Amino acid sequence: MTRTTELDAQYIAHTYARFDVTFVRGEGALLFDDAGRRYIDMGSGIAVSVLGYGNAAWEKAVCEQAHALSHVSNLYYTRPQTELAELLCSRSGMKRAFFGNSGAEANECAIKAARKYSADRHGENVRPVIVSLENSFHGRTLATLAATGQDTFHHDFGPFPEGFAYVPANDIEALRAVLAARPVCAVMLETVQGEGGIEPLKREYLQAVRDLTAQNDALMIVDEVQTGNGRTGTLFSYQRYDWLPDIVTTAKGLAGGLPMGVCLLGEKVENTLTPGSHGSTFGGNPVCAAAALAVQSQLTDELLADVKRKGKYIAAELSELANVKSVSGRGLMLGVESDKDAKELVKALLRRGVVCLTAKNKLRLLPPLTIQWDALEEAVDIIKEELAK
Ligand SMILES: *Cc1c(COP(=O)(O)O)cnc(C)c1O
Numbered sequence: 001m002t003r004t005t006e007l008d009a010q011y012i013a014h015t016y017a018r019f020d021v022t023f024v025r026g027e028g029a030l031l032f033d034d035a036g037r038r039y040i041d042m043g044s045g046i047a048v049s050v051l052g053y054g055n056a057a058w059e060k061a062v063c064e065q066a067h068a069l070s071h072v073s074n075l076y077y078t079r080p081q082t083e084l085a086e087l088l089c090s091r092s093g094m095k096r097a098f099f100g101n102s103g104a105e106a107n108e109c110a111i112k113a114a115r116k117y118s119a120d121r122h123g124e125n126v127r128p129v130i131v132s133l134e135n136s137f138h139g140r141t142l143a144t145l146a147a148t149g150q151d152t153f154h155h156d157f158g159p160f161p162e163g164f165a166y167v168p169a170n171d172i173e174a175l176r177a178v179l180a181a182r183p184v185c186a187v188m189l190e191t192v193q194g195e196g197g198i199e200p201l202k203r204e205y206l207q208a209v210r211d212l213t214a215q216n217d218a219l220m221i222v223d224e225v226q227t228g229n230g231r232t233g234t235l236f237s238y239q240r241y242d243w244l245p246d247i248v249t250t251a252k253g254l255a256g257g258l259p260m261g262v263c264l265l266g267e268k269v270e271n272t273l274t275p276g277s278h279g280s281t282f283g284g285n286p287v288c289a290a291a292a293l294a295v296q297s298q299l300t301d302e303l304l305a306d307v308k309r310k311g312k313y314i315a316a317e318l319s320e321l322a323n324v325k326s327v328s329g330r331g332l333m334l335g336v337e338s339d340k341d342a343k344e345l346v347k348a349l350l351r352r353g354v355v356c357l358t359a360k361n362k363l364r365l366l367p368p369l370t371i372q373w374d375a376l377e378e379a380v381d382i383i384k385e386e387l388a389k
Contacts, residue, residue: 019350026053029371040379042367043357047226050253052368058256058294065290080289087296091235093244094264099284103225103251104139106261110221110247111143114186117272127183128163137195138223169201172208179216186219191237194226197360198328198335210243219246229253230299230369233308233331256295260288307331307369317380321387335362338387348386354379
């Protein structure tokens with residue numbers, strides 16, 4: 001026991017089953033614990049630290065903005081928020097941005113926008129239903145939990161807000177049926193299900209969802225909370241296809257380590273939210289927005305090409321192993337299914353100085369996008385050794 005673990009045991013709500021390590025410092029893709037031990041980060045604090053730790057431009061942007069102006073609320077204009085909104089809209093093909101502080105808040109905004117879009121268009125015959133996919137994850141607030149198609153998260157928290165329906169992923173007939181039977185305003189999905197086990201949806205399915213939602217005047221909401229910010233090798237994961245969503249949400253890596261989420265509203269819904277209809281005290285905070293601008297300026301085509309190369313390297317190395325059943329995912333968002341218990345594997349890797357995650361029964365790898373090749377090779381070699389044991 002250290003003072004930190006004692007205080008945690010006594011005073012922190014018991015919502016986390018933590019690994020037994022206290023991190024105190026980071027440098028690039030390396031982390032250091034309270035005993036000075038070095039680790040290679042293959043988790044990015046759950047897809048957040050896209051630029052790793054101590055990135056010079058990010059640090060400068062955050063410190064300068066904290067010095068100049070940390071917060072004034074959304075009663076006033078602030079420069080970084082508007083600059084960031086312009087950049088995100090121009091890079092995503094969306095029209096307007098609503099800033100919150102997390103993925104769940106970004107998705108709450110998307111759900112509210114979809115309901116209001118329907119209310120504006122259909123009046124008394126409002127279509128309240130949001131369809132999401134089985135095995136999805138959209139957040140921990142009551143509405144985003146309702147949208148999450150995994151019962152394990154639901155126990156003991158009901159009743160939930162009404163108006164959610166679930167269909168199996170990659171089953172277009174199931175979606176067709178629910179669109180015919182229920183008053184649907186939107187379909188919400190992740191193009192690669194993250195918490196659900198790094199399961200990419202099929203290209204044809206996504207295209208069919210786009211076509212069917214458009215035909216039924218329903219919105220297509222793409223949750224890029226985990227897949228966004230360059231994680232899959234494109235800025236947003238839908239940018240590998242030739243269609244646009246109506247609403248895009250992202251968070252996690254958006255500000256590279258500070259809390260920020262955004263709901264990007266496309267052409268159909270750009271004027272749906274009106275003054276007073278939604279808001280956030282902290283949303284678009286100048287320090288977080290400055291951090292996000294520093295992240296965006298480093299998510300260049302070169303970096304994205306590197307993300308793809310690094311992802312291909314990891315997948316090629318690990319899929320050679322006899323006891324690896326599959327390597328799923330894209331870019332630097334990978335899931336490794338093996339004959340090992342994923343949780344035990346992650347514990348063993350942590351003891352070897354490699355920080356990894358799990359998603360369902362898989363080992364989940366989400367390293368900083370800027371991880372150096374030598375650190376990546378070292379981590380992959382250790383992961384191979386542990387997998388082969
Ligand atoms: C993590 C995640 C969320 C929730 O984000 P929070 O910032 O924890 O609220 C929502 N959707 C997806 C796809 C996620 O991976």
